[in-house]
Amino acid sequence: MLRYIWSSSPGWTILNAALILIRGVLPLFLLYLVKLLVDEIQTVATGPNGEDAFNRLLGLLIIAAVVFLANALSASLGTLVRERQSFLISDYFDNLIHNKTTNIEYGYFEHPKYQNVFFRALNEASFRPSRIFYGIVGLLQNLITLIVMGGILLMVHWSISIVLLVVTLPVTAIRLRYARSLFSFKRKNTNRERKVNYYNRLLTSREFAKELRTFELGSLFRQRYHEIKDDWRQSQFRMLRSKTLREVAVQVLAAIAVFSVYGLIAFRAFQGQLSIGDVVLYFMALQRGYAYLQEFLGRISGLYEDSLFLNNLFEFLHLPEAQPTLEENEKVPFPARMKQGIRLDNVGFHYPSNDRWILRNVSFQINAGETVALVGANGTGKTTLVKLICGLYKPNEGKIYVDKHPIDHLKWKSRVDNISVIYQDFMLYNVTAKENIWFGNVRQQLSEKNIKDAANQAGINEVIEEFENGYNTTLGTLFDDSEQLSPGQWQRLALARSFFNQSQVVLLDEPTSSLDAFSEAKLLNYIKGITENRTALIISHRLSTIKMADRIVVLDGENVVETGHYRELMNMKGHFYKMVQSFSELGIIR
Numbered sequence: 001m002l003r004y005i006w007s008s009s010p011g012w013t014i015l016n017a018a019l020i021l022i023r024g025v026l027p028l029f030l031l032y033l034v035k036l037l038v039d040e041i042q043t044v045a046t047g048p049n050g051e052d053a054f055n056r057l058l059g060l061l062i063i064a065a066v067v068f069l070a071n072a073l074s075a076s077l078g079t080l081v082r083e084r085q086s087f088l089i090s091d092y093f094d095n096l097i098h099n100k101t102t103n104i105e106y107g108y109f110e111h112p113k114y115q116n117v118f119f120r121a122l123n124e125a126s127f128r129p130s131r132i133f134y135g136i137v138g139l140l141q142n143l144i145t146l147i148v149m150g151g152i153l154l155m156v157h158w159s160i161s162i163v164l165l166v167v168t169l170p171v172t173a174i175r176l177r178y179a180r181s182l183f184s185f186k187r188k189n190t191n192r193e194r195k196v197n198y199y200n201r202l203l204t205s206r207e208f209a210k211e212l213r214t215f216e217l218g219s220l221f222r223q224r225y226h227e228i229k230d231d232w233r234q235s236q237f238r239m240l241r242s243k244t245l246r247e248v249a250v251q252v253l254a255a256i257a258v259f260s261v262y263g264l265i266a267f268r269a270f271q272g273q274l275s276i277g278d279v280v281l282y283f284m285a286l287q288r289g290y291a292y293l294q295e296f297l298g299r300i301s302g303l304y305e306d307s308l309f310l311n312n313l314f315e316f317l318h319l320p321e322a323q324p325t326l327e328e329n330e331k332v333p334f335p336a337r338m339k340q341g342i343r344l345d346n347v348g349f350h351y352p353s354n355d356r357w358i359l360r361n362v363s364f365q366i367n368a369g370e371t372v373a374l375v376g377a378n379g380t381g382k383t384t385l386v387k388l389i390c391g392l393y394k395p396n397e398g399k400i401y402v403d404k405h406p407i408d409h410l411k412w413k414s415r416v417d418n419i420s421v422i423y424q425d426f427m428l429y430n431v432t433a434k435e436n437i438w439f440g441n442v443r444q445q446l447s448e449k450n451i452k453d454a455a456n457q458a459g460i461n462e463v464i465e466e467f468e469n470g471y472n473t474t475l476g477t478l479f480d481d482s483e484q485l486s487p488g489q490w491q492r493l494a495l496a497r498s499f500f501n502q503s504q505v506v507l508l509d510e511p512t513s514s515l516d517a518f519s520e521a522k523l524l525n526y527i528k529g530i531t532e533n534r535t536a537l538i539i540s541h542r543l544s545t546i547k548m549a550d551r552i553v554v555l556d557g558e559n560v561v562e563t564g565h566y567r568e569l570m571n572m573k574g575h576f577y578k579m580v581q582s583f584s585e586l587g588i589i590r
């Protein structure tokens, strides 16, 4: 991190170091000038040669004013420089985090065990690194001041510095202990803290606002929020209270020790060993020295606390990444023109969070150029299968092939270019309509014509063109001058995204679930057109969509139970037939 700061802005770093030095020394210089001033005032007031002494006094006053101003200016400049450098630190950590979140396996995001790690790291990451930086700068500044201040106090008596150190150490020990307990308390209670955050989100964010009102869930959620929060806050408060009580006890002892030293200085002044200027200097040095020492040790405990919390960030940054089966340069590109298609060979899969098999011994082929409909009751693993083909998860057993190549032997980028997908929970990007479609493949030119073609194929062109800013309209409800689409229109936009990507394979997970019958009929024609030259896997509960497929693969209880064309399967009067019968009675398959 320090190397990054230095290499990004050596000039600012040097300025910062110079300011640390100046800000460390100037207050002491000012203190010394005050002593000289007091002595000089005494001389002017009592001495015979008034004019000379008065000129010296004036000179000292001017120097003190300049030092005072320099001290104030260096404080303002210091804030500016530190702020500038803290931007760099926050950029540095943002880069580390974003690099990790975009590259770790997708599975981490769906695994409850890792939600705590994510929460702890990302919650603290926004401010801890900058705070550590501020802490180190302050610590260095304090250290310089303290060394010189210690020297001044040594002039009074060697024991004063030691007394100050001894009386401030117990408070520091108490704070360090508290930092450690707070850290382990927060780690142990991450789940509770996440729950509090969750209920807060339920109460405050847009996505829940509709149901919150229609089901009148507000007071229930508020009650739960407070129950968890109060309990958690009380435990935290108890820890804080015990720390404060201990601190108060040692502060009383510290005050007694400090005032004994004041007494010692006064005693030596009475004995005529110190001038009034000396007394002022020592009194101020003692008072400031004590304050600086407290600040210094406070910063040490603050830094200790911040560094403990930084462990959370490192825990996240060190989450192990998947070992690729082959290095990227050993992988082969996706076939320029697929010949055999996609083949699943005895695929078995369970999610990392548990051992329950979702798919077992699943074998079937999607021939090149063929459209296959994957059907099955809810929860039979259809979406999971899409995630496996997209490479979000790896099968625990068996393999998936593209032609003769195991799918994980294909170069990742060529895989992304050649397999486009619409997930069941596709994203609603709050960006322009144009970009929403272009996101289907950002490696392709953002050509207005191709975007419009894709929108036309998905039947969303007219809707977009009606907006005042056409394709440049920002969609959603998050930003000014946006236009919101209906769920069906969003779905068509998502389809346009996948049409924009001129991929060989399209995977559509319930692509027509939100469409009205008219749009669906129109869209099915488009899908037919689109899938004519492509290899397609469509998941759907809609009979109209299923019927369109060249072949149907029926999933049930972990594996494939039937495959064939719609007519064949209906004539077999097997699983699919029963499913169509019962589902159409229930209205699930339409």
Ligand SMILES: Nc1ncnc2c1ncn2[C@@H]1O[C@H](COP(=O)(O)OP(=O)(O)OP(=O)(O)O)[C@@H](O)[C@H]1O
Binding pocket: 110, 111, 351, 353, 354, 358, 376, 377, 378, 379, 380, 381, 382, 383, 384, 385, 424
């Ligand atoms: N991230 C996950 N972690 C653990 N289990 C999961 C996860 N995602 C899904 N499952 C489980 O896997 C099973 C299959 O889910 P999947 O979403 O693949 O079903 P589906 O056939 O697509 O269902 P639907 O028709 O409702 O869309 C379900 O029992 C579900 O509980």
